Amino acid sequence: MNLDHAGVRLALPTGWEARARLQPSNVPGRRGNLLLHAATIPLPAERGDFGSGVVEHLGPEDVFVSLFEYDAADAGKALFATKGLPVLRPSDFSTAHLQRTQLGRSGGQWFFQVAGRPFCLFVVLGSHSRRAAGAARATALLLRTTVKELA
């Protein structure tokens, strides 16, 4: 099953679901930036950009991913200097990297650019103690993700 929206294509592994939309643009006439969510649990229609409304329901094996695009003009900033989708290592995850600290959960955040498009990737794992398996599951999704340049 594929999800294809605004130049980002996900070939979703079994058990994953995803939703993607364009955020309202600050500049009239300009394309809005992409906000993509994927998770191994059902995604509710109402949810925060970084997963509020979803991460509370993650089980120990579950993973939530948010891909948040920034304005193309930001691609030149040092924050987005890393090129290409990140490689997620279990050691990158921490219980302190969450928007709101939740018992047992673990999070990680990466800033990078692909095809001249700057992104923030935010990943929440259902269990910090099982972060090796969770990181592998999130990586499996990223390996099936492609980003194209947009005008």
Add this chain to the structure above:
Amino acid sequence: MTALVVALAVAVLLLAVLVAGLLRSHAEILKALHELGAGLELDRAEGPVDVTIDGVRRPRRSSSAETADAVSGQTLEGEAVALSLTTGTDTLLAFLSSGCTTCGAFWEAFAEQQVQVPGDARLVVVTKSLDEESASALAKRAPRHVPLVASSSAWEDFGVPGSPYFVYVDGTGRIVGEGSAATWPAVATLMGQAHADDAHRNGRLSREGRDDAALAAAGIRPGDASL
């Protein structure tokens, strides 16, 4: 003799009047039922329609497989969605249209905040894609708390003969029941029966069967390279 003939003629006349009255009342009943929207709007379906309204059909799909991984399409807000049917949660897919008279009862039933879905399944409304449906009409009918996916391809994938139509998928993507009826309580009863029948069958599964179900829940199907 003349009196007998006259009596028979009167009797025949009375019977003719009685039959005519019965036919007329029958026609009035049919007309009233039609105005109330009873009956399924399956007349638009292409080819033969194999739907029962007094029981749950044997699961069937257009493809040879009787499993489904996902439903992908678009929401009314323009969001691209790919809803998984293999997250471990049962899903009831409700294939509805904005213009179908019978569907009106379902749109109203789903507007209730607490829709009781058999097996605590997630209810997902699936309409045709927005180039084949009226987005404004759907926006008026569709409740915000029920996920809606506009996807003509899902209608094709599930071999939906017309609307309304319902498909119950368990958390591993296996279709355990499908069919239609004119009211939500009737559909809930039919799908509840399908869910209960499936649970009953699974309760008698051998250890091997339970292992297969657990592997399917993990996304590992027969023939998987990891086996």
